[in-house]
Amino acid sequence: MAESAIKKIELAIRRFYNARAGGNAEPMVVEAPKVVLDIASLHRVLLLRQDRIGDVLVSTPIISALRKHLPSARIDVVLSTNNIAVRQAIEDQVNHIHVFRKSLLHLFILRRILRQQRYDLVIDMMDNASSTSALLISGARARWSIGVDKVNRGVYSHVVPLADQTRVHIVERIARLLWPLGISLQGDDLRLSFPLTADQRQQAKSLMTDPRGRRVLAVNISGSDVHRMYPEEMMARLVQAIAARWCHDGKGGLALRLMSAPMHADMARRIGQACDVEVVPPQPSYASFAACIAAADMLLTPDTSAVHAAAAHSVPSVVLFSQDSRGLMPWLPYATPCWPCITTAGALETIDVADVLNAVEAMIESTTERNSGDA
Numbered sequence: 001m002a003e004s005a006i007k008k009i010e011l012a013i014r015r016f017y018n019a020r021a022g023g024n025a026e027p028m029v030v031e032a033p034k035v036v037l038d039i040a041s042l043h044r045v046l047l048l049r050q051d052r053i054g055d056v057l058v059s060t061p062i063i064s065a066l067r068k069h070l071p072s073a074r075i076d077v078v079l080s081t082n083n084i085a086v087r088q089a090i091e092d093q094v095n096h097i098h099v100f101r102k103s104l105l106h107l108f109i110l111r112r113i114l115r116q117q118r119y120d121l122v123i124d125m126m127d128n129a130s131s132t133s134a135l136l137i138s139g140a141r142a143r144w145s146i147g148v149d150k151v152n153r154g155v156y157s158h159v160v161p162l163a164d165q166t167r168v169h170i171v172e173r174i175a176r177l178l179w180p181l182g183i184s185l186q187g188d189d190l191r192l193s194f195p196l197t198a199d200q201r202q203q204a205k206s207l208m209t210d211p212r213g214r215r216v217l218a219v220n221i222s223g224s225d226v227h228r229m230y231p232e233e234m235m236a237r238l239v240q241a242i243a244a245r246w247c248h249d250g251k252g253g254l255a256l257r258l259m260s261a262p263m264h265a266d267m268a269r270r271i272g273q274a275c276d277v278e279v280v281p282p283q284p285s286y287a288s289f290a291a292c293i294a295a296a297d298m299l300l301t302p303d304t305s306a307v308h309a310a311a312a313h314s315v316p317s318v319v320l321f322s323q324d325s326r327g328l329m330p331w332l333p334y335a336t337p338c339w340p341c342i343t344t345a346g347a348l349e350t351i352d353v354a355d356v357l358n359a360v361e362a363m364i365e366s367t368t369e370r371n372s373g374d375a
Contacts, residue, residue: 025154025155026154027147027149027153027154027156027157027158027159028157028158028159028180029149029158029159029160029161030158030159030160030179030180031160031161031179032179033178033179033182033183033184034179034180034182035181035182036158036180036181036182037121037144037146037158037180037181039069039070039181039182041120042070042073042120042121042181043072043073043074043120044073044074044076044117044118044119044120044121045066045070045073045074045075045076045119045120045121045122045123046075046076046077046078046114046117046119046121046122046123046140046142047059047063047066047075047076047077047078047094047122047123047125048077048078048122048123048124048125048126048130048133048136048137049077049078049079049083049125049126050078050079050080050082050083050100050130050132050133050136051080051082051083051126051130052082052083052224052305053082053083053085053086053224053286053305053308054304054305054308054331055083055125055126056079056083056086056089056090057086057089057192057194057305057308057309057311057312058170058171058174058192058308058331058334059090059125059174060089060090060093060192060193060194060312061171061175061185061188061189061190061191061192061193062125062171062174062175062177062178062185062190063075063077063090063093063094064093064193065175065178065183065185065188066093066123066178066183067093067094069178069181069183074095074096075093075094075095076094076095076096076097076098076117076119077090077094077096077097077098078097078098078099078100078110078114078136079097079098079099079100080099080100080101080102081099081100081101081102084097084099085285085286086194086286086287086290086305088194088195088196088285088286088287089193089194089195089287089312092195098110098113098114100132100136107132107135107136108139110136110139111135111136111138111139111140112139114136114139114140115139115140115141117140119140119142120142120143120144121142121143121144121145121146122136122137122140122142122144122145122146123145123146123147123177124137124145124146124147124148124156124177125174125177126147126148127148127150127162127165127170127173127174128150129150129151129152130152131152133147133155134152134155137155137156138155143157144157144158145157145158146158146159146160146177146180147159147160147177148160148161148162148173148174148176148177149161149162150162158180160176160177160179160180161176163176165328165329166328166329167329168329169329169332169334170329170331171190171192171334172190175190190334190335191311191312191314191334191335191336192308192311192312192333192334193312194287194290194294194309194312194313196287196290196291196294197287200287200288200291201291201294201295203288203291204288204291204292204294204295205295207257207280207281207292207295208257208280208292208295208296209295210255212255214247214253214254214255215253215254215255215297215298215367216254216255216256216257216295216296216297216298217242217246217254217255217256217257217296217297217298217299217300217360217364218257218259218280218292218293218296218298218299218300219235219239219242219256219257219258219259219277219299219300219301220259220260220293220299220300220301220302220303220306221235221258221259221260221264221267221268221271221302222259222260222261222263222264222302222303222306223302223303223348224303224305227347228302228303228322228348229264229302229303229348230302230320230348230349230351230356231348231349232267232270232271234349234353235271236270236271236274236275237353238353238356238357239256239258239271239275239277240274240275241353241357242254242256242300242357242360243256243275243276243277245357245361246364247277248276254364255278256275256277256278257277257278257279257280257292257296258271258272258277258278258279258280259279259280259289259292259293260279260282261282261289262282265281265282268282280292289306289309290309290312290313293306293309293310293313293315294309294310294312294313294315296315297315297367298315298316298317298318298363298364298367299315299316299317299318299319300317300318300319300356300360301317301318301319301320302319302320302348303319304319304321304331307319307331307332307333307338308331308333308334310333310336311333311334311335311336314336315336316336316337316338316339316363316366316367317333317336317337317338317339317363318338318339318340318341318356318359318360318363319332319333319338319339319340319341320340320341320343320348320351320356321340321341321342321343322342322343322346322347322348323342323343323344324344330342337363337366337367339359339360339362339363340359341355341356341359
């Protein structure tokens with residue numbers, strides 16, 4: 001209870017700061033792709049992406065596009081302890097990764113480090129107001145800064161309009177951040193990317209390939225925290241129903257692989273034993289985890305970062321979402337088939353097992369038809 005009260009106070013302070021960050025400064029609003037900032041003058045660029053793993057993954061097409069247009073520039077990025085595990089997704093596109101640690105002392109240390117780099121441009125890739133981004137931008141003292149037009153707009157020199165969050169995918173929303181450089185990504189291939197090493201692919205293949213040649217459905221039980229997970233008893237019932245319908249007795253030509261983060265390994269083991277399903281050992285890195293997803297034919301997950309890793313390798317998915325009542329578009333995988341199960345009632349446990357089973361059935365039938373058509 002006390003922790004909840006402290007969190008509310010912290011959020012209130014952040015909202016107060018965000019509403020006043022930048023004072024009365026008026027940024028230039030760039031409403032369409034237009035060369036406002038000369039690309040030739042941009043030698044050092046900093047990207048801010050210090051939020052979660054999924055945020056990094058949905059940013060990969062924009063980071064790749066920026067590198068394409070600025071092949072000789074130094075492009076650095078700020079990640080955080082929350083998402084540094086996914087650095088492999090972008091490290092071939094950037095020169096250096098700064099790691100933000102959530103403490104006031106480290107924030108001011110990082111501000112000084114960024115200022116010493118003398119960046120020409122800072123691009124804040126968050127489409128929600130962030131007091132951390134505002135403090136990093138002011139600390140960097142770059143000539144220019146670009147962000148989405150929002151409550152703390154005064155911290156930027158240039159802003160782009162916030163696209164309709166109920167209809168426009170997050171990938172396309174943040175693609176607008178390149179407008180002041182005259183870069184339009186409309187019509188471009190904005191599919192996510194997550195490069196894997198040959199060793200990672202080979203190891204994943206050894207874990208995920210079914211010796212009988214059946215298609216593999218990877219079932220990830222882990223979420224970012226226990227509140228973003230399907231309850232163990234419900235997940236066990238779901239896995240058991242999937243196994244009985246499509247795996248056992250040669251009924252459906254499907255194999256299951258149960259996956260989890262290391263902290264949920266015991267839960268995965270219990271579910272696997274109860275359902276007679278193979279459990280994949282917890283992987284040593286997020287990239288190895290992503291490689292296992294890439295080696296599967298389909299994915300079932302309550303975790304949105306896993307579904308974006310799947311999208312980076314065109315793996316169709318069923319994903320469980322807890323969505324509030326604001327009507328915002330869920331963070332669906334971009335340009336990849338998905339059968340979402342969405343609740344607006346809070347916890348994922350309000351999603352009925354039967355509804356998830358129906359979504360899995362639809363995914364299996366659709367991918368079976370696609371594979372048959374390709375044959």
